[in-house]
Amino acid sequence: MKQVHPSCMPSILERWARSARVDVRQASRMKRLLAVTGLLLWMPLLALAADKPATIVPGALWHDRQGEVINAHGAGMLKAPDGRYYWFGEHKISGKGGNAAHVGVSVYQSSDLLHWNARGIALPVSKDPDSDIADGAIIERPKVLHNAATGKYVMWFHLERAGHGYKDARVGVAVADAPAGPYRYLRSFQPNGQQSRDMTLFQDDGGIAYLFYSSERNATMHVTRLTDDYLGTEQDYQRLFVDQWLEAPAIFKHAGRYYFMGSECTGWKPNTAHGAAATSPMGPWTEFGNPAQGDDAALTFHSQSAYVLPMPGQPGRFIYMGDRWNPENAIDGRYVWLPLQLEGDGFRVDWHASWSLDEAQKTHVPSR
Numbered sequence: 539m540k541q542v543h544p545s546c547m548p549s550i551l552e553r554w555a556r557s558a559r560v561d562v563r564q565a566s567r568m569k570r571l572l573a574v575t576g577l578l579l580w581m582p583l584l585a586l587a588a589d590k591p592a593t594i595v596p597g598a599l600w601h602d603r604q605g606e607v608i609n610a611h612g613a614g615m616l617k618a619p620d621g622r623y624y625w626f627g628e629h630k631i632s633g634k635g636g637n638a639a640h641v642g643v644s645v646y647q648s649s650d651l652l653h654w655n656a657r658g659i660a661l662p663v664s665k666d667p668d669s670d671i672a673d674g675a676i677i678e679r680p681k682v683l684h685n686a687a688t689g690k691y692v693m694w695f696h697l698e699r700a701g702h703g704y705k706d707a708r709v710g711v712a713v714a715d716a717p718a719g720p721y722r723y724l725r726s727f728q729p730n731g732q733q734s735r736d737m738t739l740f741q742d743d744g745g746i747a748y749l750f751y752s753s754e755r756n757a758t759m760h761v762t763r764l765t766d767d768y769l770g771t772e773q774d775y776q777r778l779f780v781d782q783w784l785e786a787p788a789i790f791k792h793a794g795r796y797y798f799m800g801s802e803c804t805g806w807k808p809n810t811a812h813g814a815a816a817t818s819p820m821g822p823w824t825e826f827g828n829p830a831q832g833d834d835a836a837l838t839f840h841s842q843s844a845y846v847l848p849m850p851g852q853p854g855r856f857i858y859m860g861d862r863w864n865p866e867n868a869i870d871g872r873y874v875w876l877p878l879q880l881e882g883d884g885f886r887v888d889w890h891a892s893w894s895l896d897e898a899q900k901t902h903v904p905s906r
């Protein structure tokens with residue numbers, strides 16, 4: 539029997555027209571009419587969906603475009619030259635042991651900071667048990683910068699080798715040719731021979747980059763410049779917040795002023811945030827107290843700072859990105875993102891059960 543391609547088969551409507559002896563041309567007009575009416579009926583719904591402000595719900599489960607819960611803790615954000623955002627973070631697994639690195643550093647990609655595509659593991663743990671980044675190592679707070687001069691993407695993270703607890707107190711460095719990787723692990727070391735645990739990178743206008751790291755048993759924060767290729771540190775460093783026991787540093791800049799947000803030192807437990815401002819990343823830094831305001835501010839809304847990102851298209855507004863850790867079931871740590879507003883000589887962060895970047899735009903009143 540001759541095979542009939544499905545596209546050659548008469549449509550249901552045409553077959554009905556034939557059986558009902560309706561003119562085929564009339565039937566196809568009816569078909570067009572139905573199609574247009576269908577579209578008209580759907581249009582308000584489509585418009586509603588497009589208009590619906592996608593909301594950020596701090597502390598809620600956050601799924602990627604593939605439908606999986608985003609697994610990128612201790613976040614580092616990169617706005618790459620391709621205009622897209624890359625979210626790097628600690629990939630955690632379930633249970634208490636899930637805080638150590640068993641998979642590596644994950645990376646997600648987005649154009650709007652709301653819808654994220656999983657791009658896999660940017661830096662996998664090594665299969666070599668002697669590697670610094672072997673399964674069971676501690677790889678925390680990964681941060682990535684793009685070096686415009688070398689064209690490379692450089693990742694820094696807090697590193698403790700497997701089985702060493704938190705005794706190594708080192709930074710690890712890895713490099714890639716593309717923002718999502720794959721990253722090639724280079725080495726680990728103590729910057730200027732000093733302990734380095736919680737850390738972050740900050741890239742200033744003009745490309746000078748800095749490493750901020752909790753040092754001296756976490757009692758004192760240090761800051762040092764990265765070398766021009768971002769693969770190492772310069773020799774000079776400054777001691778900041780001496781004996782203040784601050785960690786979880788996040789640095790941002792507006793109108794020539796630098797801002798610091800960090801936490802106190804209570805492990806996975808939330809505590810009070812600290813804010814500071816300076817006219818140079820190397821200091822001196824002036825503390826202004828707790829930037830979190832309102833209920834639960836003393837515990838930073840049950841979160842700890844990981845990153846502060848400029849809010850797209852809104853100069854002077856930022857997004858506080860924190861972690862709500864779950865040490866007993868590491869994979870279930872949540873993300874607390876909130877709008878951050880400059881105020882006076884400092885800045886503030888207020889709780890919102892849910893908020894949207896659009897809404898933040900509408901209510902934005904520049905403070906300076």
Ligand code: GAL
Nearest residue numbers: 678736785786803804805806
């Ligand atoms: C926190 C730190 C986390 C992690 C944790 C381990 O203070 O900010 O990144 O190192 O301690 O207890």
